[in-house]
Amino acid sequence: MSILVRFFASLILLSTWSIASASELQFNGFIGQGAMVADDTQFIVGSDDHAFDITEAAFGVSWKPMEHFRVASALSFRQWGELYDSKVKFDYLFAEYTYHFGDETLGVRGGLFKNEAGFYSSTRDVPFTRPSIMLPQSIYSDYFRDAQLHIEGGDLFGVHQIFDGTLDWHLAFGKVDVTEDLERNVMGGTELGEFDSEHYYAADIEFQNNYMRLGVTYYDAEVSYAAPMSGNYFPGDIQLINWVFSGQFRYQNFELTGEYLTGDRIINGLVFPEQFGELKEPSLGYYLDFRTYLPHEVELFIRFDKHIDNADDKDGQDYENSTGIPAYFAYSNDWTIGARWFPSHDWLLAVEYHQVEGASWVTPVVYPNPSVQAKNWSMFALQVSYRFQW
Template identity: 45%
Template sequence: MKKVVYLLFCQLLICAETSAGEVQLNAYLSQGAVMVEGSEFFTGDDDSSLKLSEATLTASWRALDALRFAGALGVRQRGNLTEEHIQADYLFAELMFPVAEGAIGVRLGRVKNEVGFYSSTRDVPFSRPGIFLPQSIYADYYRDAQLHINGGDVVGRHFVLDGQLEWHLSGGQLHVTEDLTQNSLGTTAAGQFDSDYFYAFDLDFRTDNLRLGASLYQSRLGYNPKSAVMPELAMGISVDTPQNLPGNIELFNYVLSAQYRWQQFELTAEYLRGVRTLSGMMAKDWEIEEPNRGFYIDSRWLVNDALDLFVRYDDAVDNLSDPGGDGLAVIGNPDYFGYSRDWSTGLQWRITPNWLLSAEYHHIEGASWVPPILTKDPLTQDKYWTLVAIQLAYRMQW
């Protein structure tokens, strides 16, 4: 499948090069550093990591007025959250037809999900509001569970109320890598997650100063154990891994989003509410249903055309039935694994139109979004911890 994706992308680039005036090519490169104290989030056993690298090549070719082909090929590494690998971020054919006061169409192939304001653009440094997105909505350990799907997307754009309304109705199977298994279970030795399905509906309304959004999505990820018994288990050696049993992770979430800009100030807030159901994997009849909640408020000062400063509060609760995490003591974990409260501040400096320098500082209480989510280790995680990140990005357009 990967070879087919890369061949199709190469063919798209060839078509793009021979269709002058109907082509857009872009490339993004970035490199950064992350320093963490009090946690193994991102950096693992070390206090710092240079594994904050991204490179993306995008192409868009309008073959006909109604027909467009688009693709993005990327290489990405984010510490111990994402192993370095090349993949097609999206690759689709789009048919769009004009309707009264707008257009409606369909995309087929690998399409980006539109959950919240930033899911579809989270891998482009110039279009996200920081190096790390708010983890309450865009958890890096669940990136595979909301990023893109192999399937279809019905999309509409309409001019209403002095603004533009865009909507998406999408469905298919998520493109899942080993990163999700590693971040969920702490190991890939016993099995692998695959996508059963993903369905989503998204609304996005924009005017010059206001943006409103709403997303609803449901997905199920199936855990497939390896058929062979692990050698360590066969020899009777105890290993700290989930049992070799099938299971599922089911997500049913909605996200409400709002952004308002007044002169040089911008205020953004997003709220997530949903249910995560975990079954199997740990024991034959094991199942747990966790109503979860997350939100953030981001205040931004657009100092001038080149410099933005921001302060953000990000809050997540894994299980609203036990918001303080008291029940985690039953399995020997501290209560602060049940929630996260992150205060962060930072800047984005557009040195030139093509160069972007970002820097941010996070002070976090709790560790609900620190992987692995099912086998957390209290010996490697403090209740209060800090993260500092810096990143330099460059973009090109032809």
């Protein structure tokens, strides 16, 4: 943990010890438990074809000792089958200053916080604030989550009332909080080298009213790679430079959401020697999600999610010719149907089924294993969640 994060950790602890003087103190949290069953894949479930260690939990505190100043922190626990090792860590940990003038707000925060890429990135780990158990992997990749999600740095933001809605914007900079999960999901094991953050820059703007939600995000994230002393690996880095365009439209009990990602993935080293040079691949991903809201707090949805590793090689044939790995590891087409039910304000039951062609986001992504991953595969997921606040 860096000096900056330790500083804000001390600040949070001092804040919670001073409860008696607090003008606004809030606690909140949640716990979610799920299960997954899959056919013709080991993604998340491993070799058993099922996983019951799908657990998420968080406990957060927000303290506002004076009008313009707030400190906030949350500890989280996450276990997502074979994709993430169980661990308790800071989910966010920051100090924030805001200034209000009329209906307008300007603010700045520093510490550890989540990025704002797309509609769901900053709240993707909370079952109640994401649209499904698994988010669309074309935009919210689970295997590369570590290289994008938790930012240690600063965030300048604003909220403005315009026309008949609200305009939010963020300008963020810093470094991402990298863990061993990234090494395992990308390279295939923690002994196959080590990733570290180089930089993260992002700009996000979003408009929302009662009928629609529109957003644009630009981000530039880079992680460096230190190769092991032996083996066929080389030091280098991975850089993502992407745009995400988001739109959501609501009419009565119906909702249509779509997001589109385009940009570049730039790779130096890793499995390529220095003389190979830079590998630059255009990124492409999008999804469309249609859902209806029924009586008794029930949601039904159907979604198509498409991801292509290299937009210049949409069918993966060039990938197969150059690597010998089947072409279907270069793209993914995911059809998902699902339902969410809120039996009360604090409880959520979610269920969904995925039918997938391709495996571009199946781990490990550098050297995938065709013997345990079919071209066409499926996954069923179930999760129950509870939240609290006081």
